Structure formats: structure tokens, C-alpha cells
Amino acid sequence: MAQADTHGDTGAGPTAPTAKLTLLTLTAMVVGSMVGAGVFSLPRRFAQETGVAGALIAWSVAGLGMLMLAFVFQTLAVRRPDLDAGVYAYAKAGFGEYLGFFSAFGYWASACVGNVTYWVLIMSTIGAIAPALGDGDTALAIILSSAGLWGFFLLIRRGVKEATAINRIVTVAKLVPIIVFVILALFCFKPSVFADNFGGADYAGSLFNQVRGTMLATVFVFLGVEGASVYSRHAKRREDVGRATLLGFLSVFAIFASVTIVSYGILPMSEIAELRQPSMAGVLEAAVGTWGSVFVSVGLIVSVLGAYLAWSLMAAEVLFVAAKDEDMPRFLGRSSGDDVPVPALLMTTALSQVVLVVTAFSDDAFSFALDLTSSLSLIPFLLAAAFAAKIALRPRQERVQGRSTRRELVVGILATLYTAFLLFAAGLKFVLVSFIIYAPATFLFVKARREQNRRLFSPKEALICAVSVVGAVVGIVALAVGWIEL
Numbered sequence: 001m002a003q004a005d006t007h008g009d010t011g012a013g014p015t016a017p018t019a020k021l022t023l024l025t026l027t028a029m030v031v032g033s034m035v036g037a038g039v040f041s042l043p044r045r046f047a048q049e050t051g052v053a054g055a056l057i058a059w060s061v062a063g064l065g066m067l068m069l070a071f072v073f074q075t076l077a078v079r080r081p082d083l084d085a086g087v088y089a090y091a092k093a094g095f096g097e098y099l100g101f102f103s104a105f106g107y108w109a110s111a112c113v114g115n116v117t118y119w120v121l122i123m124s125t126i127g128a129i130a131p132a133l134g135d136g137d138t139a140l141a142i143i144l145s146s147a148g149l150w151g152f153f154l155l156i157r158r159g160v161k162e163a164t165a166i167n168r169i170v171t172v173a174k175l176v177p178i179i180v181f182v183i184l185a186l187f188c189f190k191p192s193v194f195a196d197n198f199g200g201a202d203y204a205g206s207l208f209n210q211v212r213g214t215m216l217a218t219v220f221v222f223l224g225v226e227g228a229s230v231y232s233r234h235a236k237r238r239e240d241v242g243r244a245t246l247l248g249f250l251s252v253f254a255i256f257a258s259v260t261i262v263s264y265g266i267l268p269m270s271e272i273a274e275l276r277q278p279s280m281a282g283v284l285e286a287a288v289g290t291w292g293s294v295f296v297s298v299g300l301i302v303s304v305l306g307a308y309l310a311w312s313l314m315a316a317e318v319l320f321v322a323a324k325d326e327d328m329p330r331f332l333g334r335s336s337g338d339d340v341p342v343p344a345l346l347m348t349t350a351l352s353q354v355v356l357v358v359t360a361f362s363d364d365a366f367s368f369a370l371d372l373t374s375s376l377s378l379i380p381f382l383l384a385a386a387f388a389a390k391i392a393l394r395p396r397q398e399r400v401q402g403r404s405t406r407r408e409l410v411v412g413i414l415a416t417l418y419t420a421f422l423l424f425a426a427g428l429k430f431v432l433v434s435f436i437i438y439a440p441a442t443f444l445f446v447k448a449r450r451e452q453n454r455r456l457f458s459p460k461e462a463l464i465c466a467v468s469v470v471g472a473v474v475g476i477v478a479l480a481v482g483w484i485e486l
Contacts, residue, residue, distance in 0.1 A: 023244055
């Protein structure tokens with residue numbers, strides 16, 4: 001990758017070059033972000049909720065909804081090329097500094113919690129042959145995961161250019177075992193088993209509730225569709241941001257849906273629902289023998305490490321750009337001579353470390369972290385989608401480049417409705433837990449305002465703050481008295 005001719009302020013010392021990313025590298029960032037821990041857990045997550053019919057409906061809804069979000073990020077990259085760090089910048093431009101801050105923090109926190117799921121799943125995978133690691137939440141597993149966290153911190157600390165180059169290589173490597181899984185499962189496909197699994201007869205409740213139960217899992221695996229947008233300040237050509245988003249989404253959608261559906265043709269869904277995570281390994285073992293489980297497990301470790309790299313880069317980037325825009329404290333806006341936002345990266349790794357320790361107290365560390373990751377991302381996605389609808393309705397007032405079309409308005413509205421439905425699907429439990437994480441973040445916002453000698457809150461911002469605090473208090477009380485459990 002060629003380095004830019006321009007230089008940005010590092011916040012300390014000499015200026016630093018800004019690495020420029022090609023379309024191929026941006027697309028690899030999107031694919032690398034989406035193809036991680038989630039795809040290897042799909043068979044069990046879906047089988048616990050629904051059968052083939054419900055899965056087909058769920059993927060249709062999720063595919064259409066996420067496609068609308070992909071179109072949103074493509075449109076916004078073109079209409080507002082002045083906005084960097086995608087999700088956060090769009091929320092701020094559309095709905096003010098405080099909601100923009102919440103979007104930045106929520107997206108960042110989502111990435112940090114998501115990074116923890118990667119290490120939990122790695123340790124659970126190895127735990128199949130090393131019982132001391134359990135399901136990835138034992139003391140030894142947490143110690144080894146912590147070593148991995150800080151090892152990657154040192155790797156990324158060396159420079160964005162080197163880290164993204166590694167990610168492009170890993171993205172190719174990790175797609176191979178997933179595609180091989182689908183092909184082998186098709187060869188071993190049992191039509192009678194598939195037919196028995198079709199209606200989801202093992203589950204009580206309506207088909208709607210079955211589909212609703214899968215929604216957070218689909219959100220988790222599609223997190224990263226906005227990857228190119230988040231890293232937009234490094235794009236060699238601005239139009240490549242939108243192209244990379246669509247290419248990345250379409251590349252992985254078919255893979256995710258295929259992994260889920262073909263699994264129903266290998267084992268009864270009641271057995272899939274009881275498989276150890278990563279459940280893809282158990283499905284392939286049932287199809288071809290022990291070597292299938294080993295093959296998937298090795299592929300998972302490569303895949304997850306690649307996704308962890310991409311997510312660490314994106315999480316730090318959001319904090320860095322927010323600090324440059326004076327929406328986060330100034331110390332987060334500093335970068336090294338290699339264009340690495342070191343304080344933001346350090347804070348990202350530190351929060352992941354804290355969450356990793358907390359997983360030891362959860363009944364199902366992987367599932368809880370996965371669902372919390374999805375829930376934290378919903379508000380940033382909702383605000384970005386609503387902003388796309390807003391600029392389509394009022395292009396002149398929103399300083400839009402080019403002429404908005406009816407198609408863009410429809411896309412914005414559909415994406416907004418989809419993300420609103422996801423909040424409903426998440427349920428009260430994860431909304432309240434999200435408030436517990438969101439509310440304390442206001443201290444960072446206050447610190448940033450004080451650094452600028454500005455008024456802390458406008459009346460509207462004070463109301464939003466009050467709502468978040470009340471939600472956090474209700475969430476803490478609900479946890480304390482047992483209304484909700486981790």
C-alpha cells in the first residue's frame with residue numbers, strides 16, 4: 001500500500017503519514033470483519049431456536065435488512081465523503097454530538113465485547129482436547145486469552161500498514177475451511193434428516209418467535225459490513241468504500257446461509273442444538289469423521305485471529321477519529337509515527353481484558369458475549385440508517401453531494417425499520433445491560449467538553465443522559481434481584 005502524501009497531526013511530536021488502502025484491501029477488511037467466530041457457531045445457535053423453515057425466513061429477513069444497511073453505507077460514503085469513521089460520524093452529523101458520542105462508544109464497546117467472544121471460542125475449541133480450558137471460561141483459559149490480547153496489541157502497535165496486509169492474507173486462508181465444510185456437507189447430505197428438521201416441530205411457540213430468536217445471531221455474524229466505512233479515511237479512492245462494502249457483504253451472505261442450511265441435512269436439530277461450540281466442527285465430524293472436527297477447529301483459529309485483528313483496528317479507529325473531532329478526550333487522538341492510534345488501541349485492549357474476566361461469572365460466556373455484542377451495535381446502526389433516510393428527505397439541509405433518489409429514501413427507511421425490529425428482537429434484557437455500559441461512558445463526553453471549556457449538556461442532551469442513567473439503574477436493579485441473568 002502506498003502512503004499518502006499528506007500528513008495528519010499525531011497529537012504529539014512530528015506528523016505521521018496516513019496509509020492508503022486499495023479496494024482489495026478494503027474488501028478484505030469487510031470480509032475479515034464478518035467472517036469470524038459467528039459463522040462457526042451458526043448450526044447450534046439456529047438449531048436451538050428453529051428448524052429449516054424458520055432458518056430460511058430468518059436469513060431472508062437478515063439478508064434483506066443487512067443488504068439495506070450495506071446500501072446505506074455505500075450511499076453515505078458517496079453523499080457525505082467528508083465524514084470519516086462511518087457509523088459514528090453519520091450519527092453525529094444527523095442527530096447531534098451527544099448521540100454521535102453514544103454511537104462511537106457503543107460501536108467501540110461492541111467491538112471490544114466481540115473480541116472477547118473470539119478468545120472464548122478459541123479456548124473452547126482447544127478445550128475439546130485440553131479439558132483444563134473448559135468452555136473457554138476457566139482460569140487457565142482466561143490467562144491464555146489475556147496473553148493473546150496483549151500479543152495482538154503489540155502486533156498492531158507496529159503499524160496499520162503491516163496489520164492490514166496480514167489481514168488480507170488471513171482473510172483468504174480462513175475462507176477455505178468454511179467453503180470446504182459446505183461442499184463436504186452437501187456430499188453427505190441426508191434428505192430424510194433435512195425433511196424431519198424442516199418444520200421445527202421440536203419447538204413450541206409460533207414461527208415468528210422462532211425467527212425472532214435467531215435475529216441477534218444474524219446481527220453478530222454480519223457485524224463488519226460497515227468495515228470499509230469505518231476505515232474510510234485510509235481509502236485510496238472514496239468510491240472504493242461503497243464498492244468494498246457491497247462486495248464484502250455479497251461474498252459472505254451466501255456462505256453464512258449455506259453453513260446453516262446444510263447442517264440440517266446432517267444431524268437432527270435436537271442433536272445439533274446440544275453440540276459443543278464451535279458446532280460446525282461437530283456437524284462435520286458427524287459427516288466425515290474425527291478429521292472433520294480437527295479441520296474445522298484449525299480453520300476456526302485462523303479465522304478468529306484474523307477477525308480479531310480487523311476488529312481491533314476498527315475499534316481503535318473509531319475512538320481516534322472521535323477524539324480528533326473533539327467528541328472524546330484528547331489523549332485518544334494521539335497516534336504514533338506509524339499511523340497507529342496507540343492510546344485508543346490500549347483502551348480497546350484494556351476493556352476487552354475486563355470483559356474477558358467477567359465471562360468467568362456467566363453461565364454461558366460465549367452466547368452472552370455474542371448477544372451483548374449484537375445489542376450494543378444496534379443503536380449505532382439505527383442512527384446511521386436514520387441519517388440515510390434523513391438526507392434523502394432533506395438533501396439541501398444535510399450538505400449532500402449529488403442528487404438524492406427515491407431509491408435512497410426507500411433504502412434508508414427499510415434499513416431504519418430493520419434495525420428498529422432488531423432492538424425489539426433483542427428483548428428488554430440486553431437493552432438494559434447495554435444501558436449499564438452506555439451510561440458510565442458519559443464521563444468521557446464530560447471530560448471532552450471540559451477540555452474545550454464548553455457547556456456540558458444542552459437541554460436535549462441532558463434528557464438523553466437522564467434516560468441512559470435511568471436505564472442503567474433499572475438494569476443494575478434487575479440484575480441484583482434476579483429479574484435478568486447474565
